[in-house]
Amino acid sequence: MPAVQHMKWYGWGVEGVSFHHEDKPGLRPFVLEIIDLDLDTPPGRQTQLSDLDIPTPLIGDELLGRLRAVVGDENAVSEDEDRVVHTYGKSIRDLMRLRGNDLPRVPDVVVYPADEAEVQQVVDAAIAADAVLIPFGGGSNIAGSLQAPEAETRPVISLDLGRLTRVLDVDEEAGLARIQAGALGPDLEEQLNARGWTLGHFPDSFTHSTLGGWVATRSSGMQSDKYGDIADITRGLRMVMPGRVLVLRGLPSTSSGPSVREMVLGSEGRLGVITEVTVQVHRIPEERVILGYLFPSFEAGVAAMQEISTSDASPSVTRVSDAGETRFSFSTRKKSKGVSVSGLVSKGLFKVLERRGWDLDAVCLSFVGYEGGPEHVARQKAIVKKIIGKHGGIGLGKGPGELYDQKKFDTPYIRDFLLDRGAAADVSETAAPWSQLVPMYDNVTAAARKAFAQIGVQGWVMCHLSHSYHSGACLYFTFAFRHDDQEPLARYDVVKSAIQQAFIDTHGTLSHHHGVGTEHAPWLEQDISAAGVQMMEGLFAGVDPGRNLNPGKIT
Numbered sequence: 338m339p340a341v342q343h344m345k346w347y348g349w350g351v352e353g354v355s356f357h358h359e360d361k362p363g364l365r366p367f368v369l370e371i372i373d374l375d376l377d378t379p380p381g382r383q384t385q386l387s388d389l390d391i392p393t394p395l396i397g398d399e400l401l402g403r404l405r406a407v408v409g410d411e412n413a414v415s416e417d418e419d420r421v422v423h424t425y426g427k428s429i430r431d432l433m434r435l436r437g438n439d440l441p442r443v444p445d446v447v448v449y450p451a452d453e454a455e456v457q458q459v460v461d462a463a464i465a466a467d468a469v470l471i472p473f474g475g476g477s478n479i480a481g482s483l484q485a486p487e488a489e490t491r492p493v494i495s496l497d498l499g500r501l502t503r504v505l506d507v508d509e510e511a512g513l514a515r516i517q518a519g520a521l522g523p524d525l526e527e528q529l530n531a532r533g534w535t536l537g538h539f540p541d542s543f544t545h546s547t548l549g550g551w552v553a554t555r556s557s558g559m560q561s562d563k564y565g566d567i568a569d570i571t572r573g574l575r576m577v578m579p580g581r582v583l584v585l586r587g588l589p590s591t592s593s594g595p596s597v598r599e600m601v602l603g604s605e606g607r608l609g610v611i612t613e614v615t616v617q618v619h620r621i622p623e624e625r626v627i628l629g630y631l632f633p634s635f636e637a638g639v640a641a642m643q644e645i646s647t648s649d650a651s652p653s654v655t656r657v658s659d660a661g662e663t664r665f666s667f668s669t670r671k672k673s674k675g676v677s678v679s680g681l682v683s684k685g686l687f688k689v690l691e692r693r694g695w696d697l698d699a700v701c702l703s704f705v706g707y708e709g710g711p712e713h714v715a716r717q718k719a720i721v722k723k724i725i726g727k728h729g730g731i732g733l734g735k736g737p738g739e740l741y742d743q744k745k746f747d748t749p750y751i752r753d754f755l756l757d758r759g760a761a762a763d764v765s766e767t768a769a770p771w772s773q774l775v776p777m778y779d780n781v782t783a784a785a786r787k788a789f790a791q792i793g794v795q796g797w798v799m800c801h802l803s804h805s806y807h808s809g810a811c812l813y814f815t816f817a818f819r820h821d822d823q824e825p826l827a828r829y830d831v832v833k834s835a836i837q838q839a840f841i842d843t844h845g846t847l848s849h850h851h852g853v854g855t856e857h858a859p860w861l862e863q864d865i866s867a868a869g870v871q872m873m874e875g876l877f878a879g880v881d882p883g884r885n886l887n888p889g890k891i892t
């Protein structure tokens with residue numbers, strides 16, 4: 338097997354790294370209060386790989402021999418663990434199914450091509466043998482974008498891009514870099530940083546997701562306000578299709594008909610295998626700082642973020658948490674004095690808040706990030722300070738922002754920790770116009786609470802705004818409840834569906850940056866209309882009439 342880094346088969350991240358709560362004294366009482374779960378409860382028995390019923394590979398010697406001839410015996414693997422790692426992504430549904438030994442269709446072989454020529458030969462061999470081919474980046478998607486259809490009787494090949502990790506070239510004048518699609522976030526940032534550049538794309542899954550995966554799911558990073566979503570960052574690409582290569586050169590813009598680049602963005606492996614992406618890169622900024630702020634209410638924070646988005650300031654991060662997420666953030670502080678605002682701010686500031694008459698339970702934490710030369714940063718900060726003051730907010734300085742910045746890639750580990758203890762925690766996110774955001778927030782939180790009541794659990798829902806645009810922003814909801822192994826997936830579905838439907842009912846999209854997959858497909862027609870779905874189906878059928886390329890995703 339080649340030396341490609343994969344996540345744990347049963348959860349997030351790498352072996353040996355996990356979440357623990359002992360150094361966060363505020364977390365246990367908080368979780369006990371909100372979902373009635375005692376974090377000191379020992380975890381249940383972990384499912385072992387040997388517990389799984391892994392179906393025997395369904396692949397004939399002829400196809401296997403052909404694939405081995407292309408990539409070499411050691412790069413066409415049918416070991417149990419490798420096949421299981423490539424079966425699902427990392428949604429809560431994926432993790433529950435894995436841990437519940439629910440593996441109806443596992444890839445029959447995992448291939449690791451070394452270059453585009455090998456990818457082409459693998460794709461062509463798959464089509465010739467009427468096999469299914471599923472491109473695999475980091476396996477971090479949470480939209481159900483990887484699993485083969487349960488009833489699939491054809492051989493299933495997982496094509497792992499893990500050997501295509503190089504920055505090939507940087508056009509120093511244009512700031513355009515050609516990068517192989519299998520590069521994980523740290524791989525490509527390290528190579529770019531060595532030449533003084535950065536991509537500026539930092540999703541929470543940065544450490545375990547790839548450039549090709551970002552493009553194929555229309556990803557967004559936490560600094561997207563400055564650098565753009567991956568859809569903006571991607572200026573060109575190469576994609577292997579059956580019998581040919583799609584070549585889109587890196588261009589600042591073009592009017593050459595409907596955008597083929599946009600057709601590939603978000604295509605989730607349905608059109609081919611992206612092998613290389615030409616991306617806009619930027620010089621590493623001289624200064625980078627994230628400042629913390631507090632608002633008296635979520636509405637005030639949203640209004641301030643809206644005004645910032647239309648002001649002369651151009652921050653890299655705009656984020657505001659609701660009161661619930663603010664309390665959660667405080668609870669995860671090391672040596673925290675509590676989960677209320679009194680545990681976070683100095684005595685002096687606490688008195689100011691009391692004097693201003695703030696309801697301390699409604700306080701909302703916000704972060705705004707600034708990047709660039711010292712003068713630019715100072716000017717942005719001054720503009721934002723004025724706007725924040727106008728909306729009743731106050732500054733907290735650098736401390737909370739530094740903390741947020743340091744622990745941002747650790748947060749994903751908490752979901753497994755809760756799952757081990759009988760609680761489901763997951764996210765749903767959307768984007769909507771500014772005019773709809775507060776009504777949507779109210780609608781979604783009410784729908785989630787109604788769903789918790791319907792399934793008879795004490796649930797928790799919290800939210801933050803991030804990724805601001807001129808016309809609107811992304812709202813990102815996290816929800817959790819204790820399921821005690823009582824129909825966890827059926828109960829999860831009730832809550833997840835209620836939230837997704839509330840998005841659509843309040844002018845939101847089915848997802849701002851996680852894609853469609855199978856998880857969000859039921860809402861596609863309501864999102865883009867029947868005519869939009871028909872256009873997509875025509876595109877997929879035109880490129881892939883045999884439904885060999887990651888069938889069953891999106892439509």
Ligand code: FAD
Pocket residue numbers: 349426427428471472473474475476477478479482483498518519539540541542545546547548549550551552553554555556557558559604605606607609610611612749850851852887890
């Ligand atoms: P995979 O999961 O391997 O694949 C995703 C889809 O893309 C599949 O359909 C696959 O077939 C296809 N694909 C992958 N590579 C290629 C290729 N080279 N050519 C063609 N198709 C391909 N997303 C965000 O945008 N922002 C976030 O902040 C964020 N945070 C997350 C945090 C956590 C804890 C988790 C679990 C997920 C998060 N995600 C986030 C979701 C996920 O990381 C993204 O969807 C990511 O873009 C997937 O990339 P990947 O390389 O892991 O792709």
